[in-house]
Amino acid sequence: MSIPSPANVLKEELKTKLLKPDVVSGSEILLRCLLLEGVECVFGYPGGAVLYIYDAMHGNADFHHLLTRHEQGAIHAADGYARSTGKVGVCIATSGPGATNLVTGIATAYMDSIPLVVITGNVVSPLIGTDAFQEVDITGITMPVTKHSYLVRSVEELPRVIHEAFHIAGTGRKGPVLIDIPKDISAKRAEFRPVHEVSIRGYNPTTDPNKLQVDKMIRAIREAEQPVIIAGGGVVSADASAELIEFVEKTRIPVATTLLGLGGFPSGHELWMGMPGNHGTYTANMAIQNADLLISIGARFDDRVTMELKGFAPKAKKIVHIDIDPAEIGKNVKPDIPVVGHVKNVLAYANTKATAAPDSAWLERIEQMKRDYPLRYKDSETELKPQFVIEMINETTKGEAIITTDVGQHQMWVAQYYKFRRPRSIVTSGGLGTMGFGFPSAIGAQMGNPDKLVVSINGDGGIQMCSQELAVCAINDIPVKIVVINNQVLGMVRQWQEIIYDQRYSHIDLSGSPDFVKLAEAYGVKGLRATNKEEARRVWQEALDTPGPVLIDFRVCKHENVYPMVTQGNTIDKMLMGDEE
Amino acid sequence: MIDSRHTISVLVNNQPGVLQRVAGLFGRRGYNIDSITVGASEEAGLSRMIIVTSGDDATMEQIEKQLYKLIDVIKVIDLSSNPNVEREVALIKVTAEPSARPEILGVVETFRASVVDIGPSALIVQAVGSADKIDAIVELLRPYGIRELSRTGVTAMIRSLK
Numbered sequence: 001m002s003i004p005s006p007a008n009v010l011k012e013e014l015k016t017k018l019l020k021p022d023v024v025s026g027s028e029i030l031l032r033c034l035l036l037e038g039v040e041c042v043f044g045y046p047g048g049a050v051l052y053i054y055d056a057m058h059g060n061a062d063f064h065h066l067l068t069r070h071e072q073g074a075i076h077a078a079d080g081y082a083r084s085t086g087k088v089g090v091c092i093a094t095s096g097p098g099a100t101n102l103v104t105g106i107a108t109a110y111m112d113s114i115p116l117v118v119i120t121g122n123v124v125s126p127l128i129g130t131d132a133f134q135e136v137d138i139t140g141i142t143m144p145v146t147k148h149s150y151l152v153r154s155v156e157e158l159p160r161v162i163h164e165a166f167h168i169a170g171t172g173r174k175g176p177v178l179i180d181i182p183k184d185i186s187a188k189r190a191e192f193r194p195v196h197e198v199s200i201r202g203y204n205p206t207t208d209p210n211k212l213q214v215d216k217m218i219r220a221i222r223e224a225e226q227p228v229i230i231a232g233g234g235v236v237s238a239d240a241s242a243e244l245i246e247f248v249e250k251t252r253i254p255v256a257t258t259l260l261g262l263g264g265f266p267s268g269h270e271l272w273m274g275m276p277g278n279h280g281t282y283t284a285n286m287a288i289q290n291a292d293l294l295i296s297i298g299a300r301f302d303d304r305v306t307m308e309l310k311g312f313a314p315k316a317k318k319i320v321h322i323d324i325d326p327a328e329i330g331k332n333v334k335p336d337i338p339v340v341g342h343v344k345n346v347l348a349y350a351n352t353k354a355t356a357a358p359d360s361a362w363l364e365r366i367e368q369m370k371r372d373y374p375l376r377y378k379d380s381e382t383e384l385k386p387q388f389v390i391e392m393i394n395e396t397t398k399g400e401a402i403i404t405t406d407v408g409q410h411q412m413w414v415a416q417y418y419k420f421r422r423p424r425s426i427v428t429s430g431g432l433g434t435m436g437f438g439f440p441s442a443i444g445a446q447m448g449n450p451d452k453l454v455v456s457i458n459g460d461g462g463i464q465m466c467s468q469e470l471a472v473c474a475i476n477d478i479p480v481k482i483v484v485i486n487n488q489v490l491g492m493v494r495q496w497q498e499i500i501y502d503q504r505y506s507h508i509d510l511s512g513s514p515d516f517v518k519l520a521e522a523y524g525v526k527g528l529r530a531t532n533k534e535e536a537r538r539v540w541q542e543a544l545d546t547p548g549p550v551l552i553d554f555r556v557c558k559h560e561n562v563y564p565m566v567t568q569g570n571t572i573d574k575m576l577m578g579d580e581e
Numbered sequence: 582m583i584d585s586r587h588t589i590s591v592l593v594n595n596q597p598g599v600l601q602r603v604a605g606l607f608g609r610r611g612y613n614i615d616s617i618t619v620g621a622s623e624e625a626g627l628s629r630m631i632i633v634t635s636g637d638d639a640t641m642e643q644i645e646k647q648l649y650k651l652i653d654v655i656k657v658i659d660l661s662s663n664p665n666v667e668r669e670v671a672l673i674k675v676t677a678e679p680s681a682r683p684e685i686l687g688v689v690e691t692f693r694a695s696v697v698d699i700g701p702s703a704l705i706v707q708a709v710g711s712a713d714k715i716d717a718i719v720e721l722l723r724p725y726g727i728r729e730l731s732r733t734g735v736t737a738m739i740r741s742l743k
Contacts, residue, residue, distance in 0.1 A: 139598060140598070140601065143598070143601060143602060143605050144605060144609050147652075148652040149598075151597065151598070168652060200652060201594075201655055202593075202594065202651070202652050202653055202654050202655045203652045325650070326646050326649070327643065327646035327647050327649075327650055330639065330642060330643070331643060334639075
């Protein structure tokens, strides 16, 4: 495996070399700045407007770049790297189509608050605005889906811009920052003057909470009889998992983890109720609907969690909303106790005062619901069930693998049946729901975690949206285990068409897709197939025992639905449980 | 909740694209813009935008918070919650045959407006005042035939407190 060792702590020798005030090109300045920010690996694709930047990489042994087969693959890889490591992910693309191919990836990161620095080339400055070859206004195009963006106007400002971009991407509510560098600026030479300070007048995120607000929450907990916590992606983003566990164990409040919050609180903990919302567990949804105190920690009351907002948590006498982003507070749900701050800081302070919520009858009721309404599916000895495959992966990896998913039914089954034990072990596009994300994001996750098992779980639809990156796995021997939950159909769309559109199945048939085993083999990746449980166990073990990348085509039954399911317009206690058939 | 009119002052970095960032935010989140003016502020490098919008309290709170998320936004003040001065300039080209001029000049005088250009058959009237006052003079001049109307949009500031 040719994954470079993490260069977290820059060697002094390298640092001295990088900091030398030589007169160098803008491209060399860019690479030096990236290395000084601690960047271990950049994902990218060259082209005309970034030729100087790629020229500077030539023969540069300190700088690691992974060539993908599509710019979308590059940015999803950078995203997977960022989600799984907590560091800022970096990708590079050329102007025009290179840049526009990044847009889906930028929006994916923006919706889930993932820190990325996205570098695009642009045409030479004098040609900007003339509809030159491969010119687009990428800062304009991406304005609604970036946290901030820069169009670099002089080579001298490059070090400041790059340092600011990393600061903005990785602090506060994290997100993607785009730096557009015209070709003449990447060519122009200037003395390298690194920037170490950052001072941005309009950017000063509140990280320490108002303690009086936290005290109010502590009092509300003392008075609550049926409290519930919803823990979201903010817990993971803030690296506040340990603080959350301490808080929960002190207060004895049951926890629901959102899709992005999975792993932020260990699945399987006695106070864990599973995921709430659209495909949430019975217990999580009913607990929220019966809660007299609802505490949202780093979750933004997304519509897939709340479903019908009128009638969400109707019995809550008090709602606490903890978020780093003041704009999230009151956006969807008006809280009684808003707390703006970094989740880690908020919980660290709360933990100094937290005491147990009084009522143990509530916990007994939660336990009863967990026993009476566990997640379940009808297993089969003749057909391979997708839920069985996920359970099998969970059991064999003991919930310790990094799992990336694509979008659709398999994503929900992963969220339900894989028991994530650690933060940053699920890599999934929650907000944007980006098909094509699952596989390339696993490449990035593996680059950031060379010693861990990375399993990419995809549907047969999504894998075809970025399958070209199989080449990257093969050439670089990146040992991702690529699972295809192959039901020959766009399953989630099929499910909606079955349940909501009177079985009017429109354009969901994926039969005639390539033989995925042969596709993998065409790229030089080992391919395996399973059509029943026995084969599934055997080939999965073979995949785990294979040192390099493997694609496993699990031929699962076509008509399986994800349950529980709350349909649009219904409150989360109105669940279809799948027994209705 | 009732929508009400608000005048917001937004101090921004004078950076390329800053108007697009602010206007784009209003557009994509469905906030209304009645008028927007941009110009220099008291500090070099910073511009001041005055935006007239409308919304209920929750919308106004979101507008302020979302504006603050823009890195180039330094300060947001809802001027409507304070005693303030609002002014707008309008240039009104009104048909004015010599026979109609005395009447028109009467209107101009009443509104403390002024005539800034006289042509053979038209006058340009310059009016300064609150948006309501501009509305009023425009309505009074309309019967004579308004050929062209150009309004700057509102600019405003909070009154100095004693």
